[in-house]
Amino acid sequence: MKSRFGTATARPQRGSGAQRLRRISAAVAAAAVGLLALVGPAAAAPQAAPAIIPCPYTNFCIYSNPGYTGTMYKLHDCHDYPVAFSGIGSWSNNQTRGTRAVFSNGDGSKYITYPAPSSYPRFDWTPVADIKPC
Structure with a gap:
């Protein structure tokens, strides 16, 4: 070539x-x-993301962390429960339809939740002293 x-x-x-x-x-x-x-x-x-812990039916559940994670307490009976959490957590109201929980603050004020079924993925537990789930 x-x-x-x-x-x-x-x-x-x-x-x-x-x-x-x-x-x-x-x-x-x-x-x-x-x-x-x-x-x-x-x-x-x-x-892996933290696993969401489901709240059993007829319970009001509180969680130490946002997004229904961390330590969970199941509140079932109708009486006041002291709250051991502070900071941001979450709650799930899986009681019978229409049931509301009542949060009492240390100053005597109250917060009434939405009727069941309802939930709140980011809630500040700091002012809450106790919860009555019914």
């Missing part, structure tokens, strides 16, 4: 399709290993 400069040149040899595929596969594998090293093992295994 003659080049435009007048000298003979050999046309570059191309590898077979299988050879090219092996080279491409090796390059992709090397890039994947490099990417995994950059990202790290923590990204390869995401952390």
Whole structure:
């Protein structure tokens, strides 16, 4: 084969399709290993979200954390229960339809919940002294 400069040149040899595929596969594998090293093992295994703890029927449930997670107390009987939580938590009213719980604050004020079934995913327990679930 003659080049435009007048000298003979050999046309570059191309590898077979299988050879090219092996080279491409090796390059992709090397890039994947490099990417995994950059990202790290923590990204390869995401952390699971906290499990939501369901409130059984006929109970008023209070949770130490938002989103119905953390420590849960099931309030069933109709009397005052002291609240041991402070900060942001949550509650779920899964009592019989229409039942409301009453929260009493330390200053004597009251908060009456929505009728069952109802819930509140972010509630500040700090001012609440006790709860009567009926």
